[in-house]
Structure formats: C-alpha cells, structure tokens
Amino acid sequence: MLNIKKIISFLLISLTFYACGESSVEIGQNTYSPKIVIDGLLYPGNKVENIRITRNIPLNTQLEPEQVILFAADVKLQDMQNGNIYQLTFNPTNVAFEYNGNDLEIGYDKSYKLSVAAYVDGNLLQASSITKTPNAGFRINDSESYIDSIKYQEKDDNGNDKQLFVKFAPSPGTNYYAISIVALDASLDNFIYDNSYFEVKPKDLEKDFDRYKYQFRWLQNVNSSSNNIEYQVEWLNVWFYSRYRMIIYAADDNYRLFAQTHRNVQEFDGNFHEPRMNIEGDGIGVFGSAITDTVYFKVIK
C-alpha cells in the first residue's frame, strides 16, 4: 500500500511539473542561412537599370542599409540570343546595378540571364535566373476606360455605384497582369475614416499607413488572345481622398511566381511554406521582365 501511495504521489508530482509553466520559441542564428537577394525587372525597349542586389539578414537584427546592400557584387547579364555578356555596375544614386553601354537593347519575347556572385558573411555565394520578356502588344485603351476624378463611392443618377475601370489589350501569351495602385497624396489627414468597411483609429493608421497607401492586385489566367480585358478598381483599394497612380504590369512567369507567392508564406495555422522563385543557387527574390502602362485618377469627398 505504501508503494502504491509513493508511486501515485510521484506520478502526480511529475504530471503537475510537466503540465504547467510556459514554453517559448527563440528564433535566432540557428534558423538563418545567407542568401543573395535579387530585385530587378527588365523592360523591353528600356535601359537595364534598378537591379537591386542585397542580402538577407537574420531575424531580430536591426536593418542598416550598408549591411544589406551588396555594393561589390559581380553582376552580369547575358543575352541568350547571341550569348553576349554585359557587366552591370553599381550606381550609388539609386543604390542599384545598371548597364551604361549602348550595345544592349532589351527586346520583346527574348531571353536574358542574370548571374550574381557576392561574398556574404565571408562565403562566396552565387545565384542566377533567366527571364523571357513578354510579347509586344500590351497597352491600356484610354478611350474605352473610365478613369477620372470621382467621389468616394459615388452613385449615378439611378442610384447604382459608379465604378472606375480600365480596359487593356493584353500581350499575346502573357496571362498575368499585376496592378499597383499608389495614393500619391496620402496623409493622415485625408484618410477616409468613414469608409464602409471597418473602423480605423488614427493610432492604427499611423502604424499601418503604408499598408493603406500601397495597394497591389493581380489578374491571372487572363485570356491573352482577347483584345479587350477589363479591370475594375475596387473601393477596397481606395483609402485616401487623393490622386492615385495605377501601373499595370504585363509580367513574365518569374515575376508572376514571385508576386503570387513571396508574401503568402505563412499559413492560417501559423506554419510557413516556401515561396516560388525561379532563381538557381543561393539566391532569392525576383529577376523578371514586364511591359507597363500607367493611368492616374483622383478620389474626392
């Protein structure tokens, strides 16, 4: 009987010990492995510029620009049509790599390879990626679009919602279109506090200001053989009484994969999964290509 009492007492103490307290997860150097970060797009007909080469950093460390930018990286662009290789140089003004010669013109429906080598934490890392530029043909049809000055959630004479929209001719073979909407005059003062969706307190707005100012949408699996695709600007993209710039990117597969996956890496249950990036070697980010067109509109009270 005494033994049973001892066993039960020991068991209860053990269970109590295990079943109380607090557990925590520390994230530090043990999860980190260095990578080259590529951030650049080629635009047919334009100069090669704004190719940003940086590095990733461990969590819980402060971000300081001079620690992140890989000024001394060896960055080369190869024209896959003729095999010519072009050395890109670092431009300190826009903190990015570019090609300054006159012997390279980015064409439509052409392939280019970017190769990067850089020392990160004393290790030589290498990364490369190939993009195929879209076909010519993408443009916004201004005459068929309704992009203007509009009151917030304005209604027409019949009481129906007025809707801003653009119509565009797609690039043949390109079925992914990214849409970037930026409130150019966004400020804490002209935020639409009486929006239809939810209450935003000034304190929260200050914290999440950029989340409201910069909006990103996309159209995927677009019928690229059609000659007129419509995109309606949803009021959920509009949070300020402001001028807006809307750029549509007819983008290649590399940018499509990056844009669709690189922010959506945390699942509902909190676990992470990998983004999809067409970069070989020790690299992450995007090296893609796109054709762009831009419109402006204004939302007033």
Next chain:
Amino acid sequence: MHQVKFFLLLISFFIITNLQAQNSEASVSGFVFDSSNGEALIGANVYLTGINRGASSNTSGYFVIPNLNAGTFDLIVSYVGYKSFQQQITLQNNEDKILNITLNPEVLVGQEVIVSADSIRTIQKLFNKPVSKIDLSPVQLGKVPQVVESDLLRTLQSLPGIVPVSDFSSAIYVRGGTPDQNLFLVDGTDVYNPEHAFGLFSTFNTDAIKKVEVYKGGFSADYGGRLSSVINITNNDGNRNEFEGKASLSLLSLNATLQMPLGKFGSLSGSLRRTYIDQTLAKIVDDVPDYYFLDGNIKAFFDLDNSNKLSVSYYGGIDDLNFELDKNREQSLGFDYIWGNQTASINWRHIFTPKIFGNFWITGSSFFSDFDFDDVEFTEENRIRDVTLKGAIDYFFSDNWTFKFGFEEKFVSGGLKQDFIGGKVDVSKKRELYSLYLTTNWKPSILWDIEAGIRGDYFNSDKDYKNLDPRFSIKYRLSETSNLKFSAGIFHQYANRIPRLFFVSIWTSADEYIKGSQAEHYILGYQKELAQNIEFEIEAYYKNYSNIYSYNPTFLADIDADGYSDENKPLFNSTKGIFNRGDGNSFGVELLIRKDVGAITGWFAYSFAKTEYTIDRVNRGNAYPPRHDRTHAVNLVANLDLNNLFCDFTGKPIIKSDKTWMLGFNFTYFSGQPITLPASVYVINQAPDWDLNTNSVAIYPSGINEFRLPYYARLDFSLTYEIQYDGWTLSPYLQIFNMLDRKNVWFIEYENEIKDGMLEQKVNNINMFPILPSIGVSIRF
C-alpha cells in the same frame, strides 16, 4: 450486372453447402441484448465452457456457435459492465437452438458490483479483438474531461497512435496519416467533414452513441476507401422496454436524447443539440459573431421477427455563421457562411439460416457549404453527395472456419463552384466506386486464428482505377496470459480532402491529374493479461504511402484556365495544380495499459512515432516530417469512483451508491511539433514602382518543418456528482481543461516595428487554449 450474378451464385453456394452441413450438426445462435433497454450488445462473449468453444456477438448483437455435437453444455455470456449470464443447454442432433439472451447491468443502487464473476478472461477478450482495434463505450466517452463538453474525436486523441494537430482542431491523425485518410461510418454511412465550429468540435453527439470501434490500421477487407483508419460508430437503437430520456446543459449547448419502445416490435431513439451563444453572448458582446450549430439524429429499430431486423437512421447537422467585422457600422465587411451534413441509412439484417447472417444497407450522405462574401464579390458552393448500396454475408461454415463476402456500390457526385472577380471555378463530377471483398477466418487449433481477405475496387472517374487489396492477419496464443498478433495489408483511397483552416474542407477524388493513393500496413502486436480486467498491449507498425496528396499552398501559381466565359473570365474545371503529389512512410511503437472495470478505470498510453513525407514542390523535394509528427506521446486517462476508491486495492466489493462522486483526469504529453520558422528577412517591394516603406521587408522561411516547438502538455480535470432518486439521475459537473494553465505554443507571429528610425522585427509566441473551466448538468430519467 456481373457482380450481382456472382453475388447470387455465392449466396447459393453458401446456402447449399450449409444445408448439407446441417444434416449432422447442431448449433446455438441468437442475439444478446441489454435487459434494461433492449439494445443489442456488440462484442459480447458467448462461451461453452466444457468444450472451450465460443463466439462474439457482431454489430447487430448476433452470434452463432456452429457444428456442435448433441449433448449438454454450460453456456456463459459476458459483457463488460454487465452481470454474466449462465445457462445449461441441451442440444439434440441437427438442432439449431436459437436464444435471445438478455444481460443485466451491474450497477444497481445498493447492490454489490460483481467484477470477478466475469467468466471470460481478459486475455480471451484481447485474443478475440482484431489487430489495432480499440472499442469505446458512451460511458467511457463521457468520462474523459474535454473542452466544455464530451467529444468523440477529442477522446480518440488520447489513445496511442492518434494525435491532434492543435487544441483548436478535433481532427485526428492516425499513425502518421492525415484526417482525410480516416473512414467515419455512422450506422454504416460515410460521413464527410465531421466537424462543427471550424473543426473545434466533432459532429458526433456522444449521448446518441451506443458503441465506437476504432481500427488504427491493418483492418480487414470489409473496409476500404481509406488509407489509415476506420471509426465505426453505432448509434442507439432505442429503449425497447420503457421511455428513457437525457437532457444536458453545458456552456456550449443544450442537448436532449429520448428513447422509447415502439410497441413490442421495435424502438425509437432521437437526439437534438444546439449551441446558444448566438442567442446570449453575441447579443451583448460585439466581438462575438452570430454563430450556432444544430444537429440531431433519429433512429428507428424494427424487430420484424427472429430472422429479420430493420433499422432506419437519419442525421442532420448545420452550422450557420453570420459575420460582420464591425457590428456598429451600417455597412461593414462581412460574410455569410453556412454548412452541414446529412446522412441516412436503411439497414436490414437477415438470418438466412443460423449459419448465414446477412447485413444489407442503403445509405446516403451529403455535405454542403455555402459562402457568400458580397463585399469582395466572392461566392462559393461546395457539395459532396454519395448513395451507397452495400451488403455483407457472414457464413459460419464450421466451428473453426468462417467466410464473409461483401459488395459495395457507391455513387458520388458534387464538387466546387466559386465565382470571384478573377474567374470562375466549377469542378463538378460524378464518380462511381464498385467494391467486392471476401474474407475467410480459420482457427486450425485453439492457439491459432488466421484471417485472409481480398478486396477489389473499380473506381470510375475521368480515369478508371482498378485495384486488388490483399489483407492478412494471424493471432497466436503465446501462453495462458499472452498473445502475439500480426497483420498486413494493402489499402487504396480515391478521395482527397483540401483542408482549409476557418473554411470547411473540400473533397475531391482521383481523376486524370490525381492518382489513387496506396498504403501498405505491417503490424506486430503483443498482448498480456496483467491481472483480470487489466490489459496490456504493445504494437509496432510500419506504413508506407505512395501517391498521397497534400494541399498546394501556392496553387494560385499552378492552376490553368480550362476556358473563358463570355465576359472573358477564366473558367477552372479541373483539379490540376491543387495538390502536390508525394510519398511517405510512418513507423512506431505503441503501448497501452487499460482497465475498464472497477473503482479506478482508464488507460495509460505511450507511443513513439516517426513520419516522413516526400512531396513534390515542397522542401525542394527533400523528405520532411509533417506537422502532426509527434515523436513521443503520453496519455493518462483516469476515472475514479470516490465512494469506492480503495476497493481495487483492498479487494473489498464495490457498492453502487445513490450518491456518487466521480473524479476524472486526462494528462497529455506530446513531444514538440515540427514547425517551419521564419529563417531570415530581406528587403523587396511587391511592385517595382513602390518606394521603400514599412512593408518592404519580406520573410524567407527555414527548411520545411526543420524545427520543433517545445513539448506540449496539459492536465484536464473533471468532477461529477451523481444523485439517483426514483428513477431520475441528476449529474452536475465541473470540468477544467488545461487546469495548470500551461502555455503551449501554437505558432509564431511575426511583425515589423519602426523604432528610433530603424526597422526591427518582433516575434511573438501564439499559445493554444489557456485554462478553461466549465460547468454543466445532465438529467437522466
């Protein structure tokens, strides 16, 4: 048509063979019932002591001991929780004696509970049990403390080899398999998405359940269509003697169960449960959404005659969520979400001859969900329906040789429709599954029990799949108190579930893009009777999977339009890109010590397990442990009858009192869950034209599930006071989930913060349930 001909031929063969055999042999057959309510007892042991022969009652309560010589025998029938039945019977040559046996429950107030009189030894019960099978009664389900109220699936999570993925989900992961690899059967009907409240609770009302059989692997050819496990639930037939009721009130729901006789030839049972938060808390607190679930079932049992029993059963459940982000605004972001299950079955049991027992079903199962999010112009309709015809014939060829033949024809329809700004999804299909199986059980001597079976499937979808699944098991008595068991088999599955947290799952099936999945099971078990009514089991298993499918979290990047609407919207009509294909394996060892009878009941379970998946496009194609991989798991479930607490130690008889205090504990320990952590951050904008801003920092994850969370542990407690008076029983109870308030990590939340002009990253641990006390009361009459 060929199947029907084959089936009729087989029946004819059995009947003819049986008639020939009947010429010289006698038999004892019949049903075993509970005397208090007339319910058939499943798994009762029927034994002829002198000649050491016996049988177990099947899911209909039917048993048969064939091929007996004329003579006088001592018949003993026993069942846990009931007084044993003993009778001397005399058989003449060629006599088929039919007995309807009723057993009396042990628990009569003021009387001694006779535990030691149970004449069937524990080791014999263990030997009779198939490999990897665990039975649970409603009493056991009700005793395990849980979140707010008792829950079948959460109770199963405390058994060895069955683990949850978090406190917020009642889904079960059996021996490394995913929840869609579990076959849920209620009165013979498949149930899809058995979840209420986004998976927080299961749809099974424990008050309506008569018996739960859990097969964790190596199951016989009777069952198919799933890779990992079978959870076979039989609901109450109804009280055949008198009107009986139970009403329960918990902090979650109101629940009522009624049972009544239908004259002399049947019974009726029905349950209804509804949550009431929408009518109380949601009206006061703005942050509580308008949500409720309602479920109910009704079952009628008809005892047509000695050879024909019929039962008709229906279940319906619905969840309704009307969500508004800001209830105080005239127009707010919000959505309507409604989903539910309906199942129905007709089951006819027929005794063709004492040696041939038939069981036939027509079942229907339907699951629907409708989601409507007007503000973002998104609607969804998710449906799955099946109608199944199935039958099984048990043929007791001789005392040591039995056959079981069965067929199943399943017609499945439904699919997913979505309409959103960027396109339309319409994946609606019809599929058919035809299965035939044959199992034979042979006992060459008292020491051996060998079962072999084969199941053939023909699955008809965009693409046809044909498979033959052999199954085999062998049992051997090592000694008077120990058994050795082995089981192996091949299993196929043609249905896959797309899990969605906060959204109900979508079911789809094998087609031109998704192959049928396959698993092989190998199980070795050892059983020991530690003492009368104390069972010890240890099992080692190995499973491998091929063509298993996991939801592709980046499916948007992989889907292709199958066409375009008139408005140029892309149309998606296939499952291409939705899943990632892969293979995997699991192995482990499980230990269970269980005591079902006495003042202290419960079980201790330990399991060691390893699971690895290799999935295309995940972890760069390298093997990784899934999130439900728990290396070590320990469960201790203890229920104590405080009035008789020390009787088990002192040997004094247990006296059932009219006032009883019951104490319950449930201790759970799991070693750390695999997790993918954020490995680093990098600076990049979503759109190339944006200036650097506070959202320009992105996370890059570590290797998939490369790290482990800290261990998970929890201690739950329940205290019940039961008062009986004049046929009424009142049971108020207190339950405390996670009574020591351990903060178990669920996942890591990550956010950027600007401090002194510098960008900093902040990491927070998000925990699972804290301490959750709850009270409730139930009344039985």
